[in-house]
Amino acid sequence: MKQRARRFISGFLFLTLVILSLSFSVGDTTHASSSYSSYVTSYTLKVRSKASTHYRTLRTLAMGNKVTVTSKVGKYSRIKYGSTTGYVQTQYLSRSKYKSFSAYVTSYTLKVRSQASVHYSTKRTLAMGNKVTVLGKGNKYALVSYGGTTGYVQNIHLNTRPFRAYNAYVTSNTLKIRSNASVHYTTKLVMMINNRVTVTGKGNKYAQVKFGNISGYVQAAYLTTTQPVSYGNQPTDPPRTNGSQFGLDISHYQNDAGKGQIDFNAIKQDGNSFIIAKASEGGGTDGTFVDNAVAANQAGLTVDAYHFFRATDIPGAQNEANVFSNQIHAANAKGVQVHYLFIDVETTNGVDKDTLTNNVLAFINQMRANGFNQLGIYSNLAFFNGSVDLPKITAAQPAQPKFLVWLARYRGQDTYQGPGANFNVDIWQYTSSGSSSGVVGAVDKNIWYYTINGL
Secondary structure, eight states: OHHHHHHHHHHHHHHHHHHHHHHHHHHOOEEEEEEEEEEEOSSEEEEESSSSTTSOEEEEEETTOEEEEEEEETTEEEEEETTEEEEEEGGGEESSOOOOEEEEEOSSEEEEESSSSTTSOEEEEEETTOEEEEEEEOSSEEEEEETTEEEEEEGGGEESSOOOOEEEEEOOTTEEEESSSSTTSOEEEEEOTTOEEEEEEEOSSEEEEEETTEEEEEEGGGEESSOOOOOSSOOOOOOOOTTOEEEEEEOHHHHHHTTTOOOHHHHHHTTEEEEEEEEEETTEEOTTHHHHHHHHHHTTOEEEEEEEOOOSSHHHHHHHHHHHHHHHHHHHHTTOOEEEEEEEOOOOTTOOHHHHHHHHHHHHHHHHHTTOOOEEEEEEHHHHHHTSOHHHHHHTSOSSSOOEEEEEOOOSGGGTTSOOOSSOOSEEEEEEEEEETTEEEEEEEEEEOOTTTTO
């Protein structure tokens, strides 16, 4: 009897233990497993005393922290980090260590913060195009490293590919290039319609651009990749002939308008083949000539030059020719071969027609004596017909290289079919209100018709 009782008690205890075991299994979802390492993928992962957000926070882990997972409880994992043991949300853990990658900043001023929120302090500010290493990435913020600084930036301002620069055209006649992306910053240059810039970065409102040697920020709304039509009194292009070429004549006025900047590469890309740069006037020089000649030459443009004539006598004419010659030699010393040289005659300088004609001839003869033979003369139609003896000047020149006539007569209704001169025109300056993507403000535009021994 006692033996049966003992067997009954033993059976009862075993059954009780089984029931208790099943009861605990149903009420507790803890899964025992072998511990393993995981990495935190959240900016601020809270370690709690129990598997619920209602329990107190033991500590906060950072993105990339390595923890040991000892078990799982529903949506939580029981982890150990340093001397702390607690519970974290499993969705913010990854068994694979985050693989860092490079990214490029697309914002003008991207703040690197000490934590993943705008409420935390700024450790440094990154500029558009800066290359960073992304060490971790959440929904809104990324953990990055740049030049020894590690912190958090907003994901939307990062791109895995570097920005590809492209050309764009200005659609406003008063587009300011500013030192930074705000109207509160200083103006470095005021652009004109049709000016072409290189876009080196672009944000929501501003674009980072370069014009010549000037870099800064402009409002992106005033840029287009399609070249706009200039407005104002801009004539249509003149008739072309086989071999004719387009070009601009420039002086320090264009440099002044652009605060020293002329983008000769843009001028070339506009379809121009040459420039005629002012080198001197009277007994003085144009201080921009040599630099303009060098830059135009480097851009692949043929370089020509002109001198504004002011002499009232033969010695003065010879002196001006020497000043002009010295400017050409200065450009030659910089590696620039100057193509044709022109005397610009637009004022009588207070002398009569015969005296002016003889002074012009004295200038030309002195240029030849100085070793220059590719020469020409510039003026407007009325001046050629009434103030200087053009036939006498041209008749005094050798046949080769041809002495060129460069005419200023602006294209309008009376010049619709061409220059309209009663003499041969080799180069026609057909407008003084032209525009070029490489020049700020108005510029003279020309078509070069002469091709034998020419361009």
